[in-house]
Amino acid sequence: MRVMMMKKIINRINASKSIVIMPHLKPDGDAVGSSLALAKGLLKLNKKVKIISLDEISYELKFLDFHDFWVSSLNIDEYDLIISLDSSDIDRLKDRIEFLVKPIINIDHHKTNTFFGELNFVDSEASATGEIIYNLLIEMNVDFDTEISEDLYTAIATDTGNFMYSNTTSITHEIIAKLMKNNIDVTEISRNLFQNIPLKKFIFDAKVLDQVEFYNNNQVGIVTISHEIRNTYGCKNTDNIVEAIRNIEGVEISVVIVEKENEVKISMRSKSDFDVAEIAVNHGGGGHKNAAGFGMATTLEAAKKLILEELDNVYARIG
């Protein structure tokens, strides 16, 4: 089935002259890397090709070579085909709704993909859309140069959390082994992707991490983040904070409580068997066993008190 669909897609691309690639909104390393690799591959096949995105490129991906592929507007009448990359549903393209007036090929690796394209290649066993683009370019006999290899390395390395997430497979490493034969500088790419933190984020993280408090025999790590400090440093994302606390030896539950405009958001992570979704669901939130959260119209201190009481109850129960 997959082989047949791949052939259909290649035939459709071969019949096309000018192609617009659409990564999902707020494109991550996989969306950006896959789009660039495909654009460069299609150019080698003499297609007219652009990538359209309204978002600014994330700072850690700016080192990639974008040439003039990446645009925020174009005359869609000049194109005959759209290839959507790494989007699970059409909503993830909706910021560019006025361009969605040509046939869409939908290439993705998300299980939840809604098959919104005219042709759909969805492989949820692929660690990244980059893996699928690798295979597509191989099938189309595209010559893999250093840039294409770096783009695909970026796509795969970011979506696998640098080969640490459970989506990483033997095939992932086989593809990386082949990409590495094309003279790519893995140290430089890795430094850009994983070792490149904005100054404000560094200062914010250090201040917050220095405030973490430990309870229940150091098995619970908890920190509150005020509206003021978030605004001062302009840091919206605190996922890395709750993960950093979870990563402490002996910590079983990590809690970050963030003050927003009219409520506080409680984000929790746990190791092994401790179910934080249970607590979240009790308060109208959701998530998975090891990662869950909820919102509440209260103060930081009151939320912290509540969480600590709930955890005390759990610890009393599990002994």
Place this chain on the structure above:
Amino acid sequence: MRVMMMKKIINRINASKSIVIMPHLKPDGDAVGSSLALAKGLLKLNKKVKIISLDEISYELKFLDFHDFWVSSLNIDEYDLIISLDSSDIDRLKDRIEFLVKPIINIDHHKTNTFFGELNFVDSEASATGEIIYNLLIEMNVDFDTEISEDLYTAIATDTGNFMYSNTTSITHEIIAKLMKNNIDVTEISRNLFQNIPLKKFIFDAKVLDQVEFYNNNQVGIVTISHEIRNTYGCKNTDNIVEAIRNIEGVEISVVIVEKENEVKISMRSKSDFDVAEIAVNHGGGGHKNAAGFGMATTLEAAKKLILEELDNVYARIG
């Protein structure tokens, strides 16, 4: 040459009945993982085998299965062969000098290896000694089970900085692809190796990183670490601190000044073309262009003032 030496080593192992494996002192992930994989492989070949080390296992490696291979003493008369793993010279085994009374096979990947064994297999193109042990076990027709695969994954992942260092090659990923076919839990291994920080180290790091000061238009990040705070948290290693500061976007030079008993130690890192070895050499120290250091009998504040003056001079010079 290498093929012949590998064959000689295999013949020597086949002729042996009881083997002591010696990883280098303060064994890292490569030394520990390679030793365990080799021990388990040799046991499958019906050898009597122990690994001797006087050091405590580093906390991030304790998740590996040591069984009863790992010992701190043994009766060397009961063994007929020593295999040294990952040691560049005999000094790295000298804490166990009383056991060095049998023929030594020296297997290593360090360029600086002194060929101290009776037989020496040194491959400086291997990213880790684990790569060499992988090939050795393949040549000896050892069946790769999950444990051996996890041991070798650990060896290679740690010595390549999770595949980010420049020693990582296409062959590295090919080997990892093969190891991953043996049902290993990469997420669990990675969490143990790279996302598992002792509580005291977490608190120490947060306190120190919250004290970093920035100079020269935020291109210089510098922090001092007092004797007192190091003692309070028992943290000797500050390499990750100087690296964390170097990893800030826009920072070109990172400096950590550590107060020791009778002197201060200045450790510097730089990006791209900025040569910190020059400054280190001027003060009787050494290192490479992007990583250098020196010691000085002075105070933290005086050392900081000195470094900032030197950097001001450099910045005045390079404009």
